[in-house]
Amino acid sequence: MSKGLRSGEVAEAAGVNMQTLRYYERRGLLAEPRRSLGGHRLYPPEAVDTLRIIKTAQRLGFTLDEVADLLDLGRRRHTHEAGLKARAEVKLTEVEARISDLQVIAATLRTAISAGCDDLAACAANPCCPIPFTGLTREDPT
Amino acid sequence: MSKGLRSGEVAEAAGVNMQTLRYYERRGLLAEPRRSLGGHRLYPPEAVDTLRIIKTAQRLGFTLDEVADLLDLGRRRHTHEAGLKARAEVKLTEVEARISDLQVIAATLRTAISAGCDDLAACAANPCCPIPFTGLTREDPT
DNA sequence: TTGCATCCTGTACCCGGGTACAGGGTTACC
DNA sequence: GGTAACCCTGTACCCGGGTACAGGATGCAA
Numbered sequence: 001m002s003k004g005l006r007s008g009e010v011a012e013a014a015g016v017n018m019q020t021l022r023y024y025e026r027r028g029l030l031a032e033p034r035r036s037l038g039g040h041r042l043y044p045p046e047a048v049d050t051l052r053i054i055k056t057a058q059r060l061g062f063t064l065d066e067v068a069d070l071l072d073l074g075r076r077r078h079t080h081e082a083g084l085k086a087r088a089e090v091k092l093t094e095v096e097a098r099i100s101d102l103q104v105i106a107a108t109l110r111t112a113i114s115a116g117c118d119d120l121a122a123c124a125a126n127p128c129c130p131i132p133f134t135g136l137t138r139e140d141p142t
Numbered sequence: 143m144s145k146g147l148r149s150g151e152v153a154e155a156a157g158v159n160m161q162t163l164r165y166y167e168r169r170g171l172l173a174e175p176r177r178s179l180g181g182h183r184l185y186p187p188e189a190v191d192t193l194r195i196i197k198t199a200q201r202l203g204f205t206l207d208e209v210a211d212l213l214d215l216g217r218r219r220h221t222h223e224a225g226l227k228a229r230a231e232v233k234l235t236e237v238e239a240r241i242s243d244l245q246v247i248a249a250t251l252r253t254a255i256s257a258g259c260d261d262l263a264a265c266a267a268n269p270c271c272p273i274p275f276t277g278l279t280r281e282d283p284t
Numbered sequence: 285t286t287g288c289a290t291c292c293t294g295t296a297c298c299c300g301g302g303t304a305c306a307g308g309g310t311t312a313c314c
Numbered sequence: 315g316g317t318a319a320c321c322c323t324g325t326a327c328c329c330g331g332g333t334a335c336a337g338g339a340t341g342c343a344a
Contacts, residue, residue: 149290150290164293166312178291181293182290183291
């Protein structure tokens with residue numbers, strides 16, 4: 001018996017792999033839960049909420065390090081550090097930058113397609129080809 | 143002496159690390175060049191063009207595997223397989239999908255910012271918070 | 285022929301976000 | 315008290331695109 005959810009139950013409820021729980025624990029995203037006498041993890045029900053919060057923040061483009069930061073920003077409420085709002089603003093400009101890089105890429109692909117480019121090597125040798133073999137955007141086509 | 147460019151020269155000319163040349167050779171993107179008597183690589187000048195082509199295709203969103211494919215598609219010209227154009231069309235739809243995912247993310251961030259959300263845990267507990275703690279887009283927030 | 289720059293090989297490591305596996309120990313139910 | 319089902323630990327591996335390092339061997343000029 002023993003109060004608390006077992007790893008498998010938490011993982012199931014949050015739609016996450018059990019290994020991921022351990023991984024998040026190591027990364028400091030999920031507090032170490034108490035243990036049964038035999039050493040099995042016993043989570044409080046809030047752990048499931050935390051997992052959902054993590055997954056949501058990830059979907060919004062935050063890395064796990066950033067999520068960890070965001071989470072204990074909430075815990076240590078009172079310090080007048082920048083909160084979620086400020087981080088979200090920074091993240092938004094990152095996302096917008098990424099979008100505009102991708103828009104340049106998409107436009108280039110469209111141009112190449114409508115120009116009928118069908119061979120990279122030929123295009124590179126052809127000064128009429130619209131594919132920009134030098135430049136394009138700045139680095140980091142992540 | 144000996145005709146041909148040495149690795150360092152090619153790397154320099156293409157703005158690429160020397161290790162990357164070896165890496166591309168292993169990956170099949172760059173043909174194995176001939177060697178000096180002592181075993182040093184001696185590249186033909188076209189190797190630099192090939193590197194520039196690779197970098198351009200990468201910037202357009204193609205993976206190295208796809209670039210390798212694109213390159214020897216050009217070499218084995220005659221087989222009536224889909225060429226660059228068809229691949230570019232597929233890549234374009236991938237890029238467009240990625241853009242619209244990011245637009246949903248950006249919109250969500252904007253909403254959260256203007257709603258004044260400043261604590262993830264509080265937001266998750268608050269039914270008025272506009273952050274979608276369930277759903278958002280489909281998987282794969284790459 | 286000496287000396288330094290360049291290059292060679294193989295192997296290991298980096299990022300981010302996990303997943304998989306082996307070889308045990310525990311819990312829960314009948 | 316047997317026996318599934320579950321969980322524990324540590325460690326290694328996956329993806330993609332490289333980079334770094336150690337310990338030798340060459341290339342080339344003076």
